[in-house]
Amino acid sequence: MAMPPPYPTYPSGPADGALHHPHWWQRRGVRYGALITLLAVSGLVILALVREQTGTEGFLVGLGLAVFPVPLLIAAFRWLDRVDPGPWRNLVFAFAWGACAAALIAIVANSFATKWIATTTADPSGADTLGATVIAPIVEESAKAAAVLLVFLFRRRHFTGIVDGVVIAGITATGFAFTENILYLGTAFGTDQLTGGRGIASVTAATFFVRVIMSPFAHPLFTTMTGLGFGIAALSAERQRLRRALLPVGGLLLAMCLHALWNGSASFGPFGFFAVYGAFMMPAFGLLTWLVIWTRQRELRTIREExxxxxxxxxxxxxxxxxxxxxxxxxxxxxxxxxxxxxxxxxxxxxxxxxxxxxxxxxxxxxxxxxxxxxxxxxxxxxxxxxxxxxxxxxxxxxxxxxxxxxVPVMLPWPAHPWPAHAPAPQPYATRxxxxxxxxxxxxxxxxxxxxx
Incomplete structure (x- = not known):
């Protein structure tokens, strides 16, 4: 068997060489068990809450309709991550966190905040608008950002750049949107059952068109702003602590602003939604798509250079x-x-x-x-x-x-004298x-x- 060549020399960082025995709460099995238990309990609670609000039949209808964009979004984010794919367990965690833990936090916190605003302000009718444009973006984006933060802290080896941040954030938001769509579509189906709505005029059809057909990328787009902040922070040197701390916060604030603008579009008049959709959402989506594809190509170039x-x-x-x-x-x-x-x-x-x-x-x-x-x-x-x-x-x-x-075409030198008439015509290009x-x-x-x- 051939012996391996020597390693390329490169200075390694300082290490004390001491053995550190983790405490019981730092062991991998304990952490995995606690995380799985947290997500399982959150899933059961969110399942009960959504079923209570939509009814069993509405829940099943909402579940069947909400699942349509999920495979497409996951496939798109997985395609972006093909150059250096992260482990599936990170993606499963991100989706489960978004669908269970983040959704549960959002439902409980949004309901509590809206009721508190309605009882403490002089204009209870504006509580829903204020909750949708201020409270919901802050609560929901913070809950989804927690998954990106956990992967950034505890799976640092697999979180090395912009693409990793976008993928983790996008998968988390896909899970969150999945649960939210079940709630909205199930509630719309219940409304149709009470009012007798049918066909394309039904509330269910309108909700499905807006949330699943027109804007399945809405929540992923918001949360990928947070992922971009973490991704750029991952590219920063460890000594740049202030930059590594401020970039994720800046991405989170940008995600909240986009989310607030999207939620508030309904209050901008009859065409406010379409104005925001065309003037902000689509350009932002196109710019983000270009950025991650450009980053993907740069990763391939890095491989060829290193x-x-x-x-x-x-x-x-x-x-x-x-x-x-x-x-x-x-x-x-x-x-x-x-x-x-x-x-x-x-x-x-x-x-x-x-x-x-x-x-x-x-x-x-x-x-x-x-x-x-x-x-x-x-x-x-x-x-x-x-x-x-x-x-x-x-x-x-x-x-x-x-x-x-x-x-690649290679130019051959032309002769200095005229080409003889009896000779074959010269070929100006050859390939190699x-x-x-x-x-x-x-x-x-x-x-x-x-x-x-």
């Missing part, structure tokens, strides 16, 4: 930085491995791609002075995993680099691959296949 250092050290093959920095080449590598060695090999290639991506981002943060004290330990862990999976992943990635590398992967022969897997009996 991994050649490990090629020079002998850890990676020359073709791998290009293949790992192209989503098309990564997909082709997994398909190639699946075709020759089966699905287990494709999963190993996928893990190899994930480890290499994390390694590139780790080195990028290290070069900018943003790596933690465990840089050297984390780097060695990732390199050892890459070395362990190289026999399956490397041929697939070299093949993908060969196929995905685009040809843009990547050194072209110098590699087509890779072949070893005859022994460990995945087949």
């Amino acid at each position: 991994l050649p250092a490990y090629v020079a050290a002998g850890w990676l093959a020359p073709a791998e930085p290009f293949a790992l920095g192209s989503m098309r080449a990564r997909r082709m590598a997994r398909e190639y491995a699946a075709h020759h060695l089966g699905k287990p090999a494709a999963k190993e290639v996928g893990r190899y791609e994930a480890y290499a991506t994390t390694l590139a981002f780790l080195r990028h943060r290290g070069r900018r002075g943003r790596a933690g004290a465990d840089f050297g330990v984390r780097e060695s862990e990732l390199l050892n995993e890459l070395w362990r999976l190289r026999e399956v992943a490397r041929p697939a990635l070299e093949y993908a680099a060969r196929v995905a590398a685009p040809p 691959p843009a990547h050194p992967a072209a110098a590699y022969p087509a890779p072949a897997y070893p005859a022994y296949n460990p995945y087949r009996s």
Whole structure:
């Protein structure tokens, strides 16, 4: 077996080397158990509250209609996170927090605040408007931001930039909107049952059109402002404490303002909703979409720029930085491995791609002075995993680099004298691959296949 090459030298942070034994409340099992219990209890309570307000039939109708945008939104956020995907447990936690804990906090706090305003002000009729435009944005965005904060604090390894913040915030808001839509659609169905509304003129149809068709991205858009603040803070150096503290707060305030503007659009006149929708919501949604896609492309460029250092050290093959920095080449590598060695090999290639991506981002943060004290330990862990999976992943990635590398036109020099009439016409352009992967022969897997009996 070939020995691994030496690690690239890089200064690691200070470490005292002492063993720290956590208290019982700091153990992973205790924390997981407490969190799962909290979410389960919140889910049961929110289920009972929504069912009480909508009735059993209204709850079932609202549940069936509210589920429509959820798969699309989750798929969109998961697509944004494909370059360096976070673990599913973070996304499950974010969705559960939004659907259960944040929704419960919002229902209880909004109801209490609205009743308090109605009993203490001289204008009880304005309590609902004040609650919707002031109280609801503050309470709801703070409750959803708590999930982003928890992931930022306790899953810091998987929260490294803007895309991570947007994805966690968006999934949390998707869960919150799911529960809220059940409540609104179920209540609308109950109203139709009392008034006899039918067809497109029914309250249920109008509510479904506004909340599910026109604005399924409303809550995710608000909360991603908070995610942007946390994401930019994650890119900041640890010594920039003031910036790391103020950026999430600024994102949260922006989310509250957008939420308040959206909720208050109904009081701006008969066309206030459409004015806010066209003048603010759609441009903000388009700008956010451009930003996260641009960030995604920058992440791929970072991979192509950082991994050649490990090629020079002998850890990676020359073709791998290009293949790992192209989503098309990564997909082709997994398909190639699946075709020759089966699905287990494709999963190993996928893990190899994930480890290499994390390694590139780790080195990028290290070069900018943003790596933690465990840089050297984390780097060695990732390199050892890459070395362990190289026999399956490397041929697939070299093949993908060969196929995905685009040809580049190269101008050939023209002769100084006129071209002879009897000679064939000259060809002004020739093509050559843009990547050194072209110098590699087509890779072949070893005859022994460990995945087949």
